[in-house]
Amino acid sequence: MNGKKLIELRGITKAFDGEVVLDNISLDIYEDEFITLLGPSGCGKTTTLRIIGGFETPDKGDVIFDGKRINDTPPHKRHINTVFQKYALFPHLNVYENIAFGLRVSGLKDEEEISRRVREMLEMVNLRGFERRHVTKLSGGQQQRVAIARALINKPRVLLLDEPLGALDLKLRKDMQNELKGMQKRTGITFIYVTHDQEEALSMSDTVVVMNNGSIMQIGTPTDIYNEPSNAYVADFIGESNIVDGVMLDDYSVKLAGHTFVCVDKGFGKNTPVDVVIRPEDVDVVPTAEGELCGHVVSVTFKGVHYEVIVDIDGFKWMIQTTDYVAPDTDIGVKIEPDAFHIMNKSEYSGMFGDYSSFSDELDQLSENGGEDD
Amino acid sequence: MKVLGRLWLILVFIFLYAPIAVMILISFNSGESTTEMQGLSLYWYRELFRDKATLEALKNTLLLSVSAAVLSTVIGTLAAVGIDRMKNRFMRGAVMSVTNIPMMNPDIVTGISLMLLFVFVGTLLGLESYLSFWTLLIAHVTFNLPYVILSVLPKIKQMDKNIPEAALDLGCTPWQSFFRVELPFIMPGIATGFIMAFTLSFDDFVISNFTSGSSFETLTIHIYSMIKKSVKPDIYALSTLIFAVVLLLLVVSNLSDRDGEPAKEKSPERRGAARFRGKEGGAAK
Numbered sequence: 248m249n250g251k252k253l254i255e256l257r258g259i260t261k262a263f264d265g266e267v268v269l270d271n272i273s274l275d276i277y278e279d280e281f282i283t284l285l286g287p288s289g290c291g292k293t294t295t296l297r298i299i300g301g302f303e304t305p306d307k308g309d310v311i312f313d314g315k316r317i318n319d320t321p322p323h324k325r326h327i328n329t330v331f332q333k334y335a336l337f338p339h340l341n342v343y344e345n346i347a348f349g350l351r352v353s354g355l356k357d358e359e360e361i362s363r364r365v366r367e368m369l370e371m372v373n374l375r376g377f378e379r380r381h382v383t384k385l386s387g388g389q390q391q392r393v394a395i396a397r398a399l400i401n402k403p404r405v406l407l408l409d410e411p412l413g414a415l416d417l418k419l420r421k422d423m424q425n426e427l428k429g430m431q432k433r434t435g436i437t438f439i440y441v442t443h444d445q446e447e448a449l450s451m452s453d454t455v456v457v458m459n460n461g462s463i464m465q466i467g468t469p470t471d472i473y474n475e476p477s478n479a480y481v482a483d484f485i486g487e488s489n490i491v492d493g494v495m496l497d498d499y500s501v502k503l504a505g506h507t508f509v510c511v512d513k514g515f516g517k518n519t520p521v522d523v524v525i526r527p528e529d530v531d532v533v534p535t536a537e538g539e540l541c542g543h544v545v546s547v548t549f550k551g552v553h554y555e556v557i558v559d560i561d562g563f564k565w566m567i568q569t570t571d572y573v574a575p576d577t578d579i580g581v582k583i584e585p586d587a588f589h590i591m592n593k594s595e596y597s598g599m600f601g602d603y604s605s606f607s608d609e610l611d612q613l614s615e616n617g618g619e620d621d
Numbered sequence: 622m623k624v625l626g627r628l629w630l631i632l633v634f635i636f637l638y639a640p641i642a643v644m645i646l647i648s649f650n651s652g653e654s655t656t657e658m659q660g661l662s663l664y665w666y667r668e669l670f671r672d673k674a675t676l677e678a679l680k681n682t683l684l685l686s687v688s689a690a691v692l693s694t695v696i697g698t699l700a701a702v703g704i705d706r707m708k709n710r711f712m713r714g715a716v717m718s719v720t721n722i723p724m725m726n727p728d729i730v731t732g733i734s735l736m737l738l739f740v741f742v743g744t745l746l747g748l749e750s751y752l753s754f755w756t757l758l759i760a761h762v763t764f765n766l767p768y769v770i771l772s773v774l775p776k777i778k779q780m781d782k783n784i785p786e787a788a789l790d791l792g793c794t795p796w797q798s799f800f801r802v803e804l805p806f807i808m809p810g811i812a813t814g815f816i817m818a819f820t821l822s823f824d825d826f827v828i829s830n831f832t833s834g835s836s837f838e839t840l841t842i843h844i845y846s847m848i849k850k851s852v853k854p855d856i857y858a859l860s861t862l863i864f865a866v867v868l869l870l871l872v873v874s875n876l877s878d879r880d881g882e883p884a885k886e887k888s889p890e891r892r893g894a895a896r897f898r899g900k901e902g903g904a905a906k
Contacts, residue, residue, distance in 0.1 A: 302786055322789040329790045335783035339805040349791040352801070401792065 250278040253404065253437055254299060259308035261294055268294045270461040271308070276405075276439065281431050283440045285448040286458035287484075292441045293332075295458075296407050299439060300329050313404070328398035329407040333414070334390045336382040342369075342393055343378040349401040368396035371430065388419045395430070405437045412447065424451055445485050449473065457481050478591055482524045483600030489530075489565045490601020493523040493590070501588060504540050504561050510588040522591045524601070527555070527568040529587035538580015547575045557603050564603040641864060648857035655854070666862075669855040678843035685754070685839060686822035689761035694815045696762065697769025698807070702799075704770070705777045724767040732831035735760045739832060752834025760832040761822045768821060769814035776810030777803075816874040820867060 254276040261269040269291045276282055284292040297303040298310060301322035310317050317325060328349070336345050346365045355361055369375050372392035377385075382393060391411060398406055408427075412420045428451050431438045442448055448455050449469040457464040457472060457480075465477040476482035479490050493503035498513035503523050515521060535541050542560035549555075556567045558579065565581075573579060648666070652659030669675060700720070707713040723731060736752070739759075743751030784806065788798035804811075826841035833842060840863075844856055 300790065302789075322786070323792045323794055327790075329787070331783040331787055333781055333783060335781055335787040337784065337787070337802055337805075339802075339808075348788075348801075352788075352792040352797065397787075397791070 250280060252276070253278045253280075253313060254439075255309075255311040256295070256299075257309045257311065259295070259298060259305045259310070261291075261298065261303060261305050268461050269298075269305070272461070272463055273308075274456060274463065274466070276437060278404075278437055279435045280453050281428065281438045281440065281451060282454045282456065283442060283448040283452040284456050284458055285442060285445060285484075286464075287443055289460075290458040291461040292443075292458050293409055296329075296409055296439060296441050299405070300327055300407050301325050326404045327407060328401060328403040328405075330391075330394045330398050330409065330411045332409045332411070334394040336390055336393055336397070338383055340382070341378070342374065342380045342382060342385070345382055345393055346396045346400055348397060353401065364400060365396075368400050371399070371433075372396045373426075387414050388423065391415065391423065395427075399430075399434065399436070403436060405439060406431075408438060408440045410442055411440075412442075412444075420447075427451065449485070457484060459484075475589060476524060476591065478594040479522050479524075479596040479598075479600045480594075482522075482589070482591070483596075487527045487566055487568075488601055489525045489527065489603070491523045491525065491563060491565075492598070493521050495519045495521050495590060499585075501590060504563065506539055508539065508583060508588065509585045510590065511586050512588065512590040515590060515592070520593055522593060522597050522601075524589040524591065525565075525583060525587055527566040528553075529583065530565065530567045530569075531582040531584075532556070532567060532569045532571060532573060533580045533582050535578050535580040537582065539582050541578060541580050544573055544575050544577050544579060547573055566603045644857050645861045645864070647854060648861045650854060653854060655852075665854040665858040668853075669858045669862075672855065674838075675840075675843060675847075675855075675859065678838050678840045681754075681837060682823060682840040685757060685761060685837075686819050689758055689765055689822040690815050690819035692758070693762045693765035693769050693818045694811060697766050697814055697818075698773050698811055700766070701770045701773035701777055702803075705774065720767045720770055723764055724771075728764075728825070728827035731764060732760075732828040735763065735828065736831040750834060750836065752832055752836075754837045757829060757833045757837060757839075760828050761825065764825070764828060765818035765821055768817045769811075772814040772817060773807055773810040776807040780806050813874055816870050820870055824863070824867070 252275055254274075256272055256274040256276075259269050259272040260267070272291070272295060274295075284295055286292050294303060298305050301317070301320060301324075304318060312320075312325065312327075337348065340348065343365055346368050347361050350361050350364060365378070366375075369377065372395055374389065374392050374396070377389070377393075382390060385393065391414075394411070411427075412423050415423060424447060427438070427440075440448075440451065449472070452469055454466065455469055455472045456466050459480055465472060465481045467475070472481065472485055476485060476488075482488045482490055491503045493501050495512070495515040495518070496502050496507065497517055498515075499510055501508050501510045501512070501521070501523060540560050542558040542565065545557040545559050545564065547554055547556050550568075553568045553570050554572060556569060556573050558565045558567055558581070560581070567581065646658070647655055649661045649663070650658055651662035651664050704713060704716055704720075707716065735756075739756045740751045780803065785798045785803050788802040789795065793801060824841065825839075826845065829839050830842055830845070833839060838846075840859075844859065847853070847856055
């Protein structure tokens with residue numbers, strides 16, 4: 248990012264009842280940036296957000312806002328507003344008064360000005376004509392919009408969003424993603440967005456921060472994170488990936504599954520053990536005779552745009568996405584282009600991810616829906 | 622089965638409300654007999670309102686129950702907020718038990734113990750008369766408190782903790798957040814607590830009898846002293862009026878409960894209302 252640094256987290260550590268939730272986190276957030284904290288539940292992303300909002304105080308480390316340390320500044324004195332996970336609208340006020348709340352608290356008395364700005368906000372979130380509605384009578388998506396309008400009316404420098412789309416259905420979620428992105432571009436306010444949904448993170452953000460177990464795994468643009476994951480954890484969490492044990496024989500040459508491939512990576516030294524990431528869409532299915540590797544098709548699932556094929560190659564289950572139908576229980580060959588390989592140094596996460604032997608759609612669903620509040 | 626069930630329900634209602642119905646009917650009797658209706662009239666109601674002592678007692682009771690209800694609602698609400706914010710689980714449990722004991726305690730024990738305390742302190746301070754309106758007020762606030770706390774606390778627990786945080790986030794100081802957001806949210810619980818406290822104070826006899834002294838007579842004490850002389854039908858008229866007021870309050874409290882409340886969140890107040898109704902049965906006899 249080329250903007251000005253707005254928020255700096257320096258060595259933030261936080262523990263609840265002796266359990267470390269954030270372990271020495273450092274992060275720079277820039278003006279006009281859409282930054283997403285991405286990770287599974289319990290990874291510390293919500294706690295990070297609450298520390299920026301002022302609802303938690305870090306045990307160690309500093310929060311710097313616009314050059315000033317704000318560790319001990321209470322939430323009502325920060326130029327930061329929040330959209331809470333369950334919206335937290337005020338049930339005793341109607342839509343208009345919910346949105347006007349921030350203005351009234353700030354001491355604004357001019358009713359015309361209040362009315363003008365509330366209407367402007369309603370316009371922005373597409374809720375014109377909803378002024379007198381009671382907030383408990385709105386749908387989830389509408390409540391969401393009210394929450395956003397309420398948080399933006401004071402023109403904060405930063406907007407914090409804690410899994411704001413978590414409770415919406417898929418279609419509405421996609422629409423809101425686009426709207427949020429558009430709003431961020433129009434207003435120029437820095438958005439700090441928390442989610443466990445990697446697709447959401449990739450499609451909305453300028454910068455993605457992948458977190459796990461209270462630490463930051465990788466910070467980068469969505470394409471960086473997808474194409475150049477820093478370790479097996481990130482590669483597995485972002486999208487689907489085959490993560491294979493390999494040896495970097497020399498620059499531009501990697502050996503895996505008994506075959507030596509040409510690749511575009513270098514600088515790992517000679518005969519270095521590495522993790523190799525190959526995305527399922529980068530593997531080409533060819534007749535066995537033409538294949539660089541050969542394998543046995545274990546299962547085929549139709550996914551609409553493509554087939555998802557699980558192939559056993561030398562005992563390692565690969566996932567391949569192909570638009571051509573492959574019959575289950577047959578042998579196929581695969582070919583991989585040099586730029587499809589992404590080479591990573593071995594890490595503590597090596598060997599934990601990237602094999603599809605226990606893969607099933609239901610399992611995936613379960614882990615996505617399980618306990619989302621951290 | 623259905624018919625039997627309905628019959629059972631009707632029997633229960635007869636059992637509950639027959640005494641009250643008889644009392645209401647007799648209160649409109651033009652004669653003095655309690656067994657024979659000699660014609661409908663408002664004679665005993667007129668008689669009741671001609672009775673200075675009874676009206677004075679009514680005035681005293683209203684003064685007492687309103688002040689006791691206001692005081693216990695304020696103190697009880699603050700207590701509930703404090704209890705909710707207690708971090709130490711053990712302490713919170715302990716405080717809740719201590720608050721609940723006066724509710725379980727038989728009125729007679731509470732009454733005697735309060736009287737002893739007032740006499741003891743009064744003697745220490747060298748006061749001339751130990752018992753007065755003020756001791757009565759203290760006693761009433763004491764036994765009202767747990768009921769207020771129990772009706773406010775569930776409402777606080779229902780509140781999404783992000784709601785006060787959202788208020789802080791939008792620029793409220795913690796005080797502003799309490800008055801602008803938290804208080805309106807728990808208001809139905811506070812209203813229920815207030816009405817409950819008022820009704821409990823209004824119909825209390827046992828504790829009042831021990832703590833009121835001779836200078837300040839409440840309605841229940843007045844009725845009791847009337848019964849000792851002779852039972853006149855104007856007592857029935859008075860009881861009918863009290864019943865009507867209590868009924869009205871109950872309806873108001875139930876309606877205010879229902880306003881804008883999602884149905885699933887009602888159980889705590891339900892429990893409160895049931896207890897509330899139990900107490901009233903005592904009032905109307």
